[in-house]
Amino acid sequence: MVWCSRVLHRKYGNFVDNLRVYVRGGSGGMGLPRLGGQGGKGGDVWVVAKDGMTLKKIKDKYPQKRFVAGVGKNSGIRALKGDKGQDCEVYAPAGISVTTDDGKVIGELNQDGERVLVGQGGCGGSFATGFLPKKVQARQIRLDLKLIADVGLVGFPNAGKSSLLSLLSHARPQIASYPFTTLRPEIGKIMFEDYKQISVADLPGLIEGAHVNRGMGHKFLKHVERTKQLLFVVDVNGFQLSYKTPFRTAFEAVQLLTKELELYKEELMSKPALLAVNKMDLPDAEEKLKELVEQLQHPQDFVHLFPEGVVPRCTLHFNHIVPVSASSGYGIQELKKCIRNSLDEQATSQNEEDHREKLQELHKMKRTTEKSCRNFTAQVLPKL
Ligand SMILES: Nc1nc2c(ncn2[C@@H]2O[C@H](COP(=O)(O)OP(=O)(O)O)[C@@H](O)[C@H]2O)c(=O)[nH]1
Ligand SMILES: [Mg+2]
Numbered sequence: 001m002v003w004c005s006r007v008l009h010r011k012y013g014n015f016v017d018n019l020r021v022y023v024r025g026g027s028g029g030m031g032l033p034r035l036g037g038q039g040g041k042g043g044d045v046w047v048v049a050k051d052g053m054t055l056k057k058i059k060d061k062y063p064q065k066r067f068v069a070g071v072g073k074n075s076g077i078r079a080l081k082g083d084k085g086q087d088c089e090v091y092a093p094a095g096i097s098v099t100t101d102d103g104k105v106i107g108e109l110n111q112d113g114e115r116v117l118v119g120q121g122g123c124g125g126s127f128a129t130g131f132l133p134k135k136v137q138a139r140q141i142r143l144d145l146k147l148i149a150d151v152g153l154v155g156f157p158n159a160g161k162s163s164l165l166s167l168l169s170h171a172r173p174q175i176a177s178y179p180f181t182t183l184r185p186e187i188g189k190i191m192f193e194d195y196k197q198i199s200v201a202d203l204p205g206l207i208e209g210a211h212v213n214r215g216m217g218h219k220f221l222k223h224v225e226r227t228k229q230l231l232f233v234v235d236v237n238g239f240q241l242s243y244k245t246p247f248r249t250a251f252e253a254v255q256l257l258t259k260e261l262e263l264y265k266e267e268l269m270s271k272p273a274l275l276a277v278n279k280m281d282l283p284d285a286e287e288k289l290k291e292l293v294e295q296l297q298h299p300q301d302f303v304h305l306f307p308e309g310v311v312p313r314c315t316l317h318f319n320h321i322v323p324v325s326a327s328s329g330y331g332i333q334e335l336k337k338c339i340r341n342s343l344d345e346q347a348t349s350q351n352e353e354d355h356r357e358k359l360q361e362l363h364k365m366k367r368t369t370e371k372s373c374r375n376f377t378a379q380v381l382p383k384l
Helices: 055-061 161-168 217-225 250-264 266-270 285-297 332-383
Strands: 018-024 045-049 066-068 088-092 096-100 105-109 115-119 138-145 149-154 186-191 197-202 227-235 273-278 321-323
Touching: 018 055, 018 088, 018 115, 018 332, 045 096, 045 105, 055 088, 055 138, 066 088, 088 115, 105 115, 115 138, 149 161, 149 217, 149 332, 161 186, 161 197, 161 273, 161 332, 186 332, 197 332, 217 227, 227 250, 227 332, 250 266, 250 285, 273 285, 273 332, 285 321, 321 332
Parallel strands: 018 066, 045 088, 149 197, 149 227, 227 273, 273 321
Antiparallel strands: 018 138, 045 115, 096 105, 096 138, 186 197
16 A cells, blocks of 8 residues: 655745855945045955844845945045945854855854854055055855754654654664653664665654743754754654643644744745654554545645644645554655655755856846947947
């Protein structure tokens, strides 16, 4: 009963884990030859780590993705030394690396308040430069969120995340039948025949209320941000965390997990996701799986059964839903294949987006050059 469904093809690239931006230091001011004055230095462009920022926020706020610092003042009779141009600060999340377009590392931001100089302003004109300002630093740079793994396992305690990771990879995570066995992310590597490796992180246990920092709440959710894709793991039979908490079906588990992510950061909802329905070796699993898939395909027909606070605002669509059993090994090869396909598709779509962006830049450059040529032909040539 090999069974794998592709419910809906998700559009990739909504969650922003890297961003390419143009930065240019400000031009320096002119020196004043008559009195030997010096023009002000152009402002610098900095990337500064700030709590609460995300790369998506930068992208949304500055769709042009251009950051240019202020121009240095010319030197004049009243101020022989011109004022420095204003610096430009690009606020970004902590935990990113800043590189040039060809991958050279400019710096890293690990804590709130840290800063990296990315675009130096030009020096003002002085006697040494014939009173003309010096060239500014202008370039494309990349901001990359540092990832802990390609795939992050997301599931309530006892869903079988640690067991699955052991099967998928060579990691030997702790396995136990009580909650909170996983205290720190355990990283495993899935090896493929063509030597490609995919890293999978088993993240510390998530419980209801993680978004308000219950259990390992925010620590857990912070890790989720730092994976390319999410692999949800649910027990096909549902679960009950303790006798004090209600029983949840597999569908409810998916809804609750989604809700936790959404409440923490809605942006996480646009991360590509897969669903592994575990413990398919147990009795009645087939029927329960059918029911779950039906519910996931038409969630609007079922969500009215839940209290309002439990229903996520957006439904998460899974690239693949794969039934597995970490006990018998059933479905594990299929799951590996799906993880690989999903990541490959994401990479392709990212490359295409980069390519499109670069083409747009080239077209823009071409248009600017053509315009300059036309101006030259129309205005300068006739005077020669
Ligand atoms: N029957 C059955 N039990 C499983 C399966 N996967 C995990 N378990 C058991 O479920 C319990 C919790 O598994 P674990 O991997 O620690 O879950 P985690 O808390 O999500 O990491 C353990 O007792 C496992 O042996 C499965 O596919 N079938
Ligand atoms: Mg575990």
